[in-house]
Amino acid sequence: MPHVLHAEHINKYYHDPVTFQVLNDISLTINKGEFVSIVGKSGCGKSTLLYILSTMDTDYKGKLEINGELITGQQQNYLAHFRNQHIGFIFQFHFLLQEFTVLQNVMIPALKLGVHTPREIEQRAMEKLTLMGIADQANKPAKNLSGGQQQRAAIARALINNPTIIIGDEPTGNLDSENSIIVFDILHELTHTHGQSIIIVTHDSEFANRTDRIIEMHDGHIVSSHSTE
Ligand SMILES: Nc1ncnc2c1ncn2[C@@H]1O[C@H](COP(=O)(O)OP(=O)(O)OP(=O)(O)O)[C@@H](O)[C@H]1O
Numbered sequence: 001m002p003h004v005l006h007a008e009h010i011n012k013y014y015h016d017p018v019t020f021q022v023l024n025d026i027s028l029t030i031n032k033g034e035f036v037s038i039v040g041k042s043g044c045g046k047s048t049l050l051y052i053l054s055t056m057d058t059d060y061k062g063k064l065e066i067n068g069e070l071i072t073g074q075q076q077n078y079l080a081h082f083r084n085q086h087i088g089f090i091f092q093f094h095f096l097l098q099e100f101t102v103l104q105n106v107m108i109p110a111l112k113l114g115v116h117t118p119r120e121i122e123q124r125a126m127e128k129l130t131l132m133g134i135a136d137q138a139n140k141p142a143k144n145l146s147g148g149q150q151q152r153a154a155i156a157r158a159l160i161n162n163p164t165i166i167i168g169d170e171p172t173g174n175l176d177s178e179n180s181i182i183v184f185d186i187l188h189e190l191t192h193t194h195g196q197s198i199i200i201v202t203h204d205s206e207f208a209n210r211t212d213r214i215i216e217m218h219d220g221h222i223v224s225s226h227s228t229e
Pocket residue numbers: 014015016017022040041042043044045046047048049
């Protein structure tokens with residue numbers, strides 16, 4: 001299977017207050033259409049790894065390739081553009097602009113990318129909101145939505161540029177089990193229908209068990225990586 005992300009010998013240190021190694025020789029490959037979860041105790045380095053894989057953190061040793069492009073060593077403006085085009089990031093807290101409408105929030109990354117007309121972008125944003133089951137909420141200010149609806153709006157926003165990879169840091173951390181299942185099903189559907197790859201950090205073992213592969217971390221190392229079938 002073709003891979004979309006390949007990380008090799010990633011090492012990272014923090015120096016504050018003393019030097020310690022937060023990631024220790026991490027190597028991993030994510031295939032096209034694969035849905036992977038990353039699990040491990042609080043503080044083991046999951047978020048740190050995600051920030052590197054999503055090209056937001058460039059301060060590490062090792063090599064990162066995404067979509068066949070070498071990411072390591074690239075300039076910030078290249079990375080910002082690459083990220084907007086290829087990576088959809090979903091956070092635990094959704095960071096929607098509260099005073100803007102849901103539709104406007106979803107459109108922003110595509111307007112920034114500047115490839116399509118605002119009219120096309122609006123149409124695409126509505127498609128994503130429909131996919132998330134919240135098209136009827138499009139014209140409300142984000143602050144008027146429920147927590148689960150806001151998280152789904154944030155996912156629609158992460159999908160607007162049809163990213164190659166969707167990366168989430170505990171995207172269901174603030175959702176009840178019903179909404180977690182809805183989010184899981186939507187993500188699962190994307191890997192099957194659009195061949196997108198997904199990497200999700202989660203503390204929810206039920207969620208992890210339903211993904212294709214679980215990568216387990218401990219103290220900055222990958223200690224296991226196994227398919228769930
Ligand atoms: N900017 C920083 N400077 C120094 N140490 C940091 C910094 N950011 C994180 N750390 C430390 O690095 C380690 C890994 O943090 P990280 O946030 O990656 O953990 P995590 O696995 O995501 O945990 P959680 O499940 O609680 O979110 C922790 O010991 C944390 O205290």
